[in-house]
Amino acid sequence: MTNITNHSINQNSFDDVLITGNPNTGKTSVFNSLTGLHQKTGNYPGVTVEKKTGMVTGSAGQKVRLHDLPGLYSLISKSPDELIARKVLLNETDEKLNIRLIVVVVDSSNLNRNLYLVTQLIDLGLPILIAMNMIDNAKNHGFEIDFKKLSEQLGVAIVPIVASKSHGLKQLSEEIFDQVQSIKKQPPKLTDSPTESKETKSTHLPGYFSNLFPQHKETGDLLDGALSPVVMWFRRYSNLNESGQHSEALRVISSEEALENWSPLSSEKTSDGDLKTIINKTRAQLNRMQISWKMLETIMRYDKIDKICLKVMSQNLKNETNPGMRLDKFLTHRFLGPVMALVIFYLIFQSIFTWAEKPMEMIEGSMGYLGSFVRFFIPDGLLQDLFVDGIIGGVGAILVFLPQIIFLFFFLALLEDTGYMARVAFLADRLMKSIGLSGYGVIPLLSSFACAIPGIMATRTVPNWKERIVIIMIAPLMSCSARLPVYILLIGTFFPSISILGIFSISGIILFSMYLFGIIVGIGVALVFNRIIKNNATSTSFVMELPPYRMPSLKWVLFQMFERAKIFVTDAGQIILAISIVIWFLVSFPKPDNHDSSSHKLHLQQSYAGQIGKLIEPAIQPLGFDWKVGIGLITSFVAREVLVSTLATIYNVKEAEETSVNLRIALQNETNVTTGKRVYTPLVAVSIMVFFALACQCMATVAIVKRETNSWRWPIIMVLYMTGLAYVSSFVVYQGGLLLGFT
Amino acid sequence: MNSEVLTTTPIQLISLVDLKPGDRAIIKQIKGDTGKEIYLMELGLLPGTSIKYIKQAPLGDPIEICLRNYHLSIRSEDAGVVLVEKQK
Numbered sequence: 001m002t003n004i005t006n007h008s009i010n011q012n013s014f015d016d017v018l019i020t021g022n023p024n025t026g027k028t029s030v031f032n033s034l035t036g037l038h039q040k041t042g043n044y045p046g047v048t049v050e051k052k053t054g055m056v057t058g059s060a061g062q063k064v065r066l067h068d069l070p071g072l073y074s075l076i077s078k079s080p081d082e083l084i085a086r087k088v089l090l091n092e093t094d095e096k097l098n099i100r101l102i103v104v105v106v107d108s109s110n111l112n113r114n115l116y117l118v119t120q121l122i123d124l125g126l127p128i129l130i131a132m133n134m135i136d137n138a139k140n141h142g143f144e145i146d147f148k149k150l151s152e153q154l155g156v157a158i159v160p161i162v163a164s165k166s167h168g169l170k171q172l173s174e175e176i177f178d179q180v181q182s183i184k185k186q187p188p189k190l191t192d193s194p195t196e197s198k199e200t201k202s203t204h205l206p207g208y209f210s211n212l213f214p215q216h217k218e219t220g221d222l223l224d225g226a227l228s229p230v231v232m233w234f235r236r237y238s239n240l241n242e243s244g245q246h247s248e249a250l251r252v253i254s255s256e257e258a259l260e261n262w263s264p265l266s267s268e269k270t271s272d273g274d275l276k277t278i279i280n281k282t283r284a285q286l287n288r289m290q291i292s293w294k295m296l297e298t299i300m301r302y303d304k305i306d307k308i309c310l311k312v313m314s315q316n317l318k319n320e321t322n323p324g325m326r327l328d329k330f331l332t333h334r335f336l337g338p339v340m341a342l343v344i345f346y347l348i349f350q351s352i353f354t355w356a357e358k359p360m361e362m363i364e365g366s367m368g369y370l371g372s373f374v375r376f377f378i379p380d381g382l383l384q385d386l387f388v389d390g391i392i393g394g395v396g397a398i399l400v401f402l403p404q405i406i407f408l409f410f411f412l413a414l415l416e417d418t419g420y421m422a423r424v425a426f427l428a429d430r431l432m433k434s435i436g437l438s439g440y441g442v443i444p445l446l447s448s449f450a451c452a453i454p455g456i457m458a459t460r461t462v463p464n465w466k467e468r469i470v471i472i473m474i475a476p477l478m479s480c481s482a483r484l485p486v487y488i489l490l491i492g493t494f495f496p497s498i499s500i501l502g503i504f505s506i507s508g509i510i511l512f513s514m515y516l517f518g519i520i521v522g523i524g525v526a527l528v529f530n531r532i533i534k535n536n537a538t539s540t541s542f543v544m545e546l547p548p549y550r551m552p553s554l555k556w557v558l559f560q561m562f563e564r565a566k567i568f569v570t571d572a573g574q575i576i577l578a579i580s581i582v583i584w585f586l587v588s589f590p591k592p593d594n595h596d597s598s599s600h601k602l603h604l605q606q607s608y609a610g611q612i613g614k615l616i617e618p619a620i621q622p623l624g625f626d627w628k629v630g631i632g633l634i635t636s637f638v639a640r641e642v643l644v645s646t647l648a649t650i651y652n653v654k655e656a657e658e659t660s661v662n663l664r665i666a667l668q669n670e671t672n673v674t675t676g677k678r679v680y681t682p683l684v685a686v687s688i689m690v691f692f693a694l695a696c697q698c699m700a701t702v703a704i705v706k707r708e709t710n711s712w713r714w715p716i717i718m719v720l721y722m723t724g725l726a727y728v729s730s731f732v733v734y735q736g737g738l739l740l741g742f743t
Numbered sequence: 744m745n746s747e748v749l750t751t752t753p754i755q756l757i758s759l760v761d762l763k764p765g766d767r768a769i770i771k772q773i774k775g776d777t778g779k780e781i782y783l784m785e786l787g788l789l790p791g792t793s794i795k796y797i798k799q800a801p802l803g804d805p806i807e808i809c810l811r812n813y814h815l816s817i818r819s820e821d822a823g824v825v826l827v828e829k830q831k
Contacts, residue, residue, distance in 0.1 A: 073782075076785065078778065109813075110811070110812055111812070112787065112811040112812060113786065113787045116785060141812070143812075255778075256778070294776045295776065295781060295784050298781065298785050298789065299790075315812075328797075332798065332800065332807070333801075335801070337800075422816075426805060426807065426816050429800065429804065429805050430800060433818070541779065541818055541820070541821050542817070542818050543786070543816070543818075544805075544815070544816050545813060545815055546815065546816055548813075548814075
């Protein structure tokens with residue numbers, strides 16, 4: 001046995017094992033438990049599907065490369081996720097793997113439906129190992145499963161586990177390595193060897209279908225005869241083995257969708273005609289034989305599964321102790337359901353903002369210390385400025401938000417692990433449908449009120465590709481917490497905090513209006529994008545499993561949290577660093593000759609940023625902005641709240657925060673030299689806020705969108721449309737306001 | 744088996760959406776054979792399958808049903824193709 005001790009680039013040195021299964025079976029939990037930290041995430045080339053690969057080491061030092069595939073219910077694929085999973089399972093991706101074993105993770109409390117995919121995979125003739133997960137839940141539902149009998153019925157090995165409690169994982173790991181070992185000794189024919197002539201083999205495995213569905217031997221015999229031309233086609237033109245050819249033949253006969261999975265190959269003319277024509281002829285023949293071919297595979301398959309389940313499984317409802325069942329009485333209740341959802345989300349946001357305060361202060365403090373530290377080591381001058389103001393300043397502005405982002409990831413993982421996420425989608429679907437979206441989109445959008453980055457990453461759960469893109473495009477319009485410093489500064493400065501009826505305050509109303517504004521524009525943009533984006537795949541609408549409630553595994557939730565945070569820091573981090581340096585450059589150069597204290601303000605005015613500000617001034621004047629605000633628009637592209645510190649610098653105010661009185665006074669008193677009028681009026685303030693509500697001023701978001709969509713196209717579209725929308729809206733607000741007589 | 748699937752004479756068949764919370768029923772027919780219907784069947788909604796209608800979401804849509812020991816939520820417009828016979 002060879003010990004593979006180095007990760008060579010050569011694909012052939014790896015033994016590949018795939019992990020698959022229905023969604024919500026804890027697949028990823030199994031993957032994480034087996035690989036630990038030895039995993040990496042990326043995207044499959046050309047698509048928006050996440051690719052996870054990891055290395056597992058056995059007790060004797062053997063290594064296996066593990067792949068976590070997207071969950072799927074059947075080999076007939078619709079969504080991009082399912083298509084990729086299918087391609088990898090059939091080893092039809094560009095990256096050819098040495099697939100030794102496929103581990104199917106099964107939800108034991110839901111065995112019947114889970115067996116659909118399992119039997120499809122077994123019938124493909126692939127080496128399978130079943131990991132029966134959640135057997136604790138199965139017990140709670142009163143189920144008793146005879147694993148040994150099930151293993152005999154299916155002809156594959158079964159390992160019972162509870163991944164969330166790490167039960168059985170050691171046995172699973174051992175079983176995986178054992179199986180890989182024995183499979184390597186007698187390799188299954190996943191592909192026909194090139195030397196064998198494909199023409200001279202017998203036309204079909206005698207009695208394949210009658211053996212596969214013994215309860216319908218007669219139909220099976222008829223199928224063996226009728227399907228042979230289709231089986232022949234797969235023998236000649238696909239990479240499937242004997243079993244796979246027959247299994248896939250039955251599938252494409254039964255469903256148009258399955259046939260679609262084989263295009264464009266299915267339309268290519270061969271010496272026997274193209275697959276589509278062969279299929280049509282065969283279907284006609286089946287009709288003549290009085291066999292309804294529609295959904296034949298599904299019907300026969302479930303028939304077989306039902307019989308197996310009768311033999312191996314029983315449910316004793318007296319043993320049912322599952323408390324989760326009763327939760328839905330409240331959580332999806334007609335009135336209580338939405339109310340509780342709102343309360344829960346309010347509490348989540350409240351927690352995030354409260355818990356994040358101390359860490360945020362600590363980070364700000366650390367940035368300060370780091371700055372002093374750097375100043376100590378690097379002598380005064382350009383390099384020091386670059387590091388302190390440019391890098392630490394810019395990156396620090398983003399890092400400050402890291403606690404909020406991490407806590408949001410925590411709660412999102414928690415909601416998903418318990419199963420509550422699905423309930424929220426269930427409650428919200430009707431509302432979302434009215435704007436062309438589905439319940440899946442509500443969690444990403446809600447999350448974006450704290451920060452669009454976790455929100456956009458959460459769109460992974462949206463199965464419909466077009467809907468995923470639309471949600472990503474409008475997520476930044478949900479006013480995030482970075483806008484809050486800007487809103488608070490401007491509202492606090494220009495609007496009186498008068499109470500109405502003792503409950504509402506003008507400031508509060510205006511703040512709420514800004515949030516509402518973002519939502520309304522988001523709805524409008526969603527409707528527009530829904531029209532514009534072409535969707536080639538058939539939409540499956542909203543058909544969603546409501547998984548049983550589970551006690552969340554803290555280990556798993558924390559792991560998710562750190563994994564997502566790592567992605568944020570690495571992916572967004574690079575762009576943030578780059579742009580921070582660019583912005584620093586723009587505000588620092590050209591350097592003035594003198595260094596007296598007032599030159600800071602003058603310096604900024606004379607810098608490139610200041611020049612650009614003056615340059616764009618004519619363009620932004622109709623919005624009520626002057627060139628100083630223009631500088632703020634440029635610098636806040638790093639992060640929205642940078643506007644506050646930029647304005648502070650421009651008005652030479654030390655210790656600026658959105659609540660500092662000095663900055664407010666400076667803004668109130670700022671007078672235009674030429675006209676003698678105030679530069680900032682409440683109308684201007686509203687115009688600025690409207691601009692900030694809609695503009696794309698977060699490089700981190702752009703970076704994450706690029707990552708999640710795996711192309712630059714969508715981030716660019718996002719920046720363009722948001723900037724355009726912001727400009728037009730500010731224009732309308734300001735000019736409209738002037739017309740109406742506000743000053 | 745095949746003749747059951749081909750049966751088209753309805754005996755008191757109603758649509759899935761016409762059930763009330765708590766009702767049990769057996770699926771008799773799935774109207775249509777596009778991708779949507781196949782998807783539902785692959786999820787286990789087949790002629791002969793027993794289901795239990797759990798509830799509707801607050802605004803009437805989607806609905807939640809229980810079949811093969813798991814819970815599924817579907818929009819009414821999609822559930823409309825599932826014809827069932829109510830059980831006492």
